């Protein structure tokens with residue numbers, strides 16, 4: 362077995378004892394979380410609970426005061442965001458980061474060039490490979506018909522799908538999604554998430570997604586991690602986590 366394959370028997374992500382203070386605010390207090398290959402973990406919590414701080418520490422935008430973060434057994438705690446992206450942590454934002462004047466395919470190719478782990482993108486062979494990969498992903502996300510259209514002509518839901526597809530161009534090990542259904546209508550949110558989750562399953566992707574909509578959490582997460590006041594207060598299967606008293610009191614507001 363290769364060294365890389367042996368590494369992959371461990372967790373994809375292992376965060377241990379993360380601490381972060383902003384002045385007197387404790388944004389992360391002893392946060393530990395291990396995520397195995399193929400898990401779909403939903404991060405829940407009310408405003409200010411510490412979800413974004415956790416995600417920003419994983420992606421390198423914030424450095425923890427204490428604790429460590431391992432990706433496939435490699436210590437990424439002190440690496441800069443670009444190096445962490447190159448090692449396989451991809452992220453999609455609540456507001457899609459797209460080039461509105463470019464076509465859907467060109468957005469995918471820009472993402473390939475930006476997330477690229479080598480500088481060979483502009484070589485013809487690599488470019489042809491990138492186009493093949495982009496086309497396959499657009500197919501999986503139901504976006505193939507839009508390939509030649511400028512993003513400015515596309516509705517919000519389609520832009521969200523494109524933003525997530527763009528995060529996958531370089532086959533990351535871990536995908537972080539920030540509220541994938543925010544701003545999506547009630548009628549659109551389930552069909553959109555069905556498409557996203559099916560595509561992610563086909564890619565065997567490990568996903569962490571921040572989500573406020575508990576219907577979405579219950580339906581699509583394999584595991585739920587709940588945050589409150591900078592701490593992880595529950596980490597369990599969706600049914601169990603959403604029944605937890607602390608989660609009902611501090612997150613979903615169903616227990617007073």
Ligand SMILES: Nc1ncnc2c1ncn2[C@@H]1O[C@H](COP(=O)(O)OP(=O)(O)OP(=O)(O)O)[C@@H](O)[C@H]1O
Nearest residue numbers: 383386387388406407408409410411412413414415
């Ligand atoms: N850069 C910063 N400077 C100062 N305080 C910060 C900073 N980032 C976060 N905080 C504080 O840390 C705490 C955790 O915030 P965080 O953004 O992680 O919460 P969250 O769970 O993501 O909330 P939301 O759902 O509103 O995004 C909050 O009290 C917040 O005000």
